[in-house]
Amino acid sequence: MSSSLSSQPIPFSQDGCAGGRAILHLQGTLQAPVRPDLRQRVDTVLARGARSILLDLAQVTGLDAAGLGELVRLYTTAAAARTELRIANAGRTVRTLIDTAGLLEVLSGSWPSDASSSATA
Numbered sequence: 001m002s003s004s005l006s007s008q009p010i011p012f013s014q015d016g017c018a019g020g021r022a023i024l025h026l027q028g029t030l031q032a033p034v035r036p037d038l039r040q041r042v043d044t045v046l047a048r049g050a051r052s053i054l055l056d057l058a059q060v061t062g063l064d065a066a067g068l069g070e071l072v073r074l075y076t077t078a079a080a081a082r083t084e085l086r087i088a089n090a091g092r093t094v095r096t097l098i099d100t101a102g103l104l105e106v107l108s109g110s111w112p113s114d115a116s117s118s119a120t121a
Contacts (some may be wrong), residue, residue, distance in 0.1 A: 030067025
């Protein structure tokens, strides 16, 4: 189910924190006005002790400057907590926008090799 952050909370599926790693599967759009749902979810997994957070963007269908700003804010929040935040599986359009903003290398760095292991709640 796709939804927009501007009208509804961003849906999360099969997300959780296990072994210090959290995977958040995002759906819909990251566009203005950006609601606090994603930030609150990241804060929650940080409070649970996550040391690595992966934002799975496979189901994200749109991104604008406000969404890019939110990704930077999340990255900064995670870094302040000494936690690595990365993105993965961005579609072509979303990936191109992130790359054009000069953020692709920062946000899509390597994830521990066993990331495919289940980290669900």
